[in-house]
Structure formats: structure tokens, C-alpha cells
Amino acid sequence: MPESSPHALKRRLIDAGRILEHAGHGDMTRGHVSVRLPDRPDHFLMKPHSVGFGEITMENILTIDLDGNVVAGTAKRHSEVFIHTEIFRARPDVHSVIHTHPTHTTAFAATGRPMRALSQGGAVFAGRLPVYAGTIDLIRTPEQGRGVAQALGQENAVLMLSHGLTMAAPSVEAAVILCLSLEEAARIQLLADAVGADVPDFPPEQVAALRENLLRPDQFQTNFDFLARSTRAQPGRH
Numbered sequence: 001m002p003e004s005s006p007h008a009l010k011r012r013l014i015d016a017g018r019i020l021e022h023a024g025h026g027d028m029t030r031g032h033v034s035v036r037l038p039d040r041p042d043h044f045l046m047k048p049h050s051v052g053f054g055e056i057t058m059e060n061i062l063t064i065d066l067d068g069n070v071v072a073g074t075a076k077r078h079s080e081v082f083i084h085t086e087i088f089r090a091r092p093d094v095h096s097v098i099h100t101h102p103t104h105t106t107a108f109a110a111t112g113r114p115m116r117a118l119s120q121g122g123a124v125f126a127g128r129l130p131v132y133a134g135t136i137d138l139i140r141t142p143e144q145g146r147g148v149a150q151a152l153g154q155e156n157a158v159l160m161l162s163h164g165l166t167m168a169a170p171s172v173e174a175a176v177i178l179c180l181s182l183e184e185a186a187r188i189q190l191l192a193d194a195v196g197a198d199v200p201d202f203p204p205e206q207v208a209a210l211r212e213n214l215l216r217p218d219q220f221q222t223n224f225d226f227l228a229r230s231t232r233a234q235p236g237r238h
């Protein structure tokens, strides 16, 4: 199990940001990621406003409460903090929330089609991708945040129509890997649909078994650690 001290969590948040930036989830400075403090579940660490995913530092990470108040840190807070507060409030099982604007996921949401298991990542989300269509604008109020949390329900991901995605997971490792998996699954389904996907679906029990396997915490940890290493190793990145 990874260390869960605030210092270790901040280091993982920095890794998470770098991985999301590298995977194209940044949309300049607009994405955000948070992780709940294990010994203070009504507080969470969050990337600040005005910096990119790749610019999170030990110094600029904010500590925020479930009303959206900054309790530690001096950087500007994202106005969309209420996506995080309302999901953390509604879902005690969720310890990390990510909101991004990835290209293929956003295009996929616009098709209005259900996700199919046309790839292994697709098996994780097939038939279980709710859509929040309350607004195309930023989520700036607790009420709007509650709307996103309600649309999410008990799932890991909610599509936000003409906007992006929100991921909610038991760990920051899981949330990051699921964001990358969803974007790749959306890209594959868009490509397959564009040329006319006409393969039948695999039996639901096979899809469910694969899903269960892909959702194992050790899978998330292994893949997150790999991506943390490989993005760190790139020249010019740190």
C-alpha cells in the first residue's frame, strides 16, 4: 500500500498532474485533481487555479474543506471546486476526483451513444456512463456541483455534455488511470463508429469479468507508477 501521509499524498498529486498533462487532459490550466486526506476526510488537497496540470508543486497545493473554503495554501482556488466538494460529500467511498476536458471523451458525449466494450477500457465503462447536461458553463455553485454528483450516482465517471468528464475513484491512482482509459475507449469507439462498427458485443459476463479485473487496486498502482516514472524521465520534464 502507498504511504498516506500528507507529504506522500502531495507527491502523488504532483505525479497525477504530470501524467494527466502528458496524456493531453490539460486544456491549458482548466483541469483539476483532488485527493481526500485520510485522517481528515472532510478536507482534501487540490491543484490550484491558474497553473497547468504539470505545474503542481508541494507549495501551491491547496487544502480545502467540504464547503469549498481554502484552509491551507495561498494560491487561487478553482471556481469549479464544487464538483469535488459535492462528490466527496455524497460518496464516502470516493477519495479522489478529477475533472478534465479531453477531446475524444467530449466528442463521444456529443454522439449520445452508449459506451460499448469495443476495447478493454470500454469494458470498464460499457453501459454505465451517465451524462450531466445541466449546463455547458463552468460548475460555479454548490447546487450545480450537486447536479454533477447526482448524475454521477454510484458510478466512477460522469460525462459532462459539451464540456468534459468528471472521474471519482477510491484513490488518485485509480482516478488518473480511469481518466486515461475512458479517453482511449472513447477514441476507439469514435474511430470504430466512424467506419461503421458492426461487431456484436461480447457476452455481458465476459465484459463484467474483465471490468472486475481492470478495477483491481494493484492494477491502478502498477500503471500509475509506470506513468509517473516514464513522464518523469522525459528530458525537460521534472
Ligand SMILES: [Zn+2]
Pocket: 030, 080, 099, 100, 101, 138, 163, 164
Ligand atoms: Zn470544466
